[in-house]
Amino acid sequence: MSEQDDWEREFDHGWANSAQHKEPSARARMLAARWKENPPDPAPFRADPELTGSRRSSWVSTAVVLGCVAAVIALLGYARIRNGY
Numbered sequence: 001m002s003e004q005d006d007w008e009r010e011f012d013h014g015w016a017n018s019a020q021h022k023e024p025s026a027r028a029r030m031l032a033a034r035w036k037e038n039p040p041d042p043a044p045f046r047a048d049p050e051l052t053g054s055r056r057s058s059w060v061s062t063a064v065v066l067g068c069v070a071a072v073i074a075l076l077g078y079a080r081i082r083n084g085y
Helices: 003-010 013-017 026-037 058-083
Strands: none
Touching: none
């Protein structure tokens, strides 16, 4: 056998992927062992996120943003007047 044949036989991915038994990953084995004793609670797919705090209404957020914009415009106008153009 030539060296090329040994190389092809060693890295034959088609042969490896056609194996009848594939060992699960370490994480899959760990979760299977954990869930055998304590199965996880059923959870809906894409469950609604839990609210973590009070939410401000949209008009308050809009007022805060507009107030910041007005303050920046006023500050830039004051700096321009003070420098004398």
